[in-house]
Amino acid sequence: MTLEKQKQAVAEAAVEYTLKHLDFDSYLGVGTGSTCNYFIDLLAEHKGRIAGTVASSEQSAQRLRTHGIPVLDLNGVDEVQLYVDGADEVNPHLELIKGGGGALTREKIVAAVAKEFVCIVDQSKQVKHLGKFALPIEVVPMARSHVSLAIIKLGGEPVYRENVITDNGNIILDVHRLYPMVSASTLEQTLNNITGVVCNGIFANRPADTLLVSSRKGVETISAKS
Secondary structure: OOHHHHHHHHHHHHHHHHHHHOOOOOEEEEOOOHHHHHHHHHHHHHHHHOOEEEEOOHHHHHHHHHOOOOEOOHHHOOOOOEEEEOOOEEOOOOOEEOOOOOOHHHHHHHHHHOOEEEEEEEHHHEOOOEOOOOEEEEEOHHHHHHHHHHHHHOOOEEEEOOOOOOOOOOEEEEEEOOOOEOOHHHHHHHHHOOOOEEEEOEEOOOOOOEEEEEEOOEEEEEEOOO
C-alpha cells in the first residue's frame, strides 16, 4: 500500500470513528494537512450528520465550505466534542509534533477545547522520541532575533521559514537539533515562556487521546488509556 493509500485508509477510518463517537448534531473540530484533506473530502458524504465544524486553518475552512459543510468560529460554539487532526511525529505516549503546515497555534487551541482529540497518521509518523522532525514555532515578527537567540541557548538551531505568514499574521521558525526530546512536556513549557513565542508545535501537555495509524497491514486504533 502506497503512502497516499495509507493516508486515504486512515482518513476513511477517521470518518467511521467520527460517525460512531460524535453525537448527532454536535460540533466537530477539523485539522489541517494532506491526511485531513482526505478526511474532509470523505466527511462531505455525511455532512448532514453534524451541526457544524471548527477549522484549525483558513485552508481547511475553505475546503469544508466547498463541500457545503458549515464552518463556525470557535467563540460561537459551546463545545467541540471531537477533534480530528494529523501530526508530523507521534511517540508512544501520543505526544506529538505538529505545525509542518504552519497552523500549529489554531490546532493547539482547538485541541485544548475538544473533549477528545483523535490523531490520524500513517506509520511513518510513529517515532520513539520526538524531535527528528524540525519543531515549528510561531513567533511575533519583531521578536524573531530575540527568540532565535533564546532557542540557540537551549541547544536548538532555528531556521526562518521564508515566505510563510501564518493565519494569525506571524512567522515560523523551524528548530533543528532538539532530538531526542526526553521530556517533551517540559520543553513545550520552556519554549512557550520565551517572550515573543506565540506557540510551539509540541503537543505534550495536551496529547492525543486516540491514535489511528495506517500501515500496509491496515489501520490500528491506539488509546492513550491503554
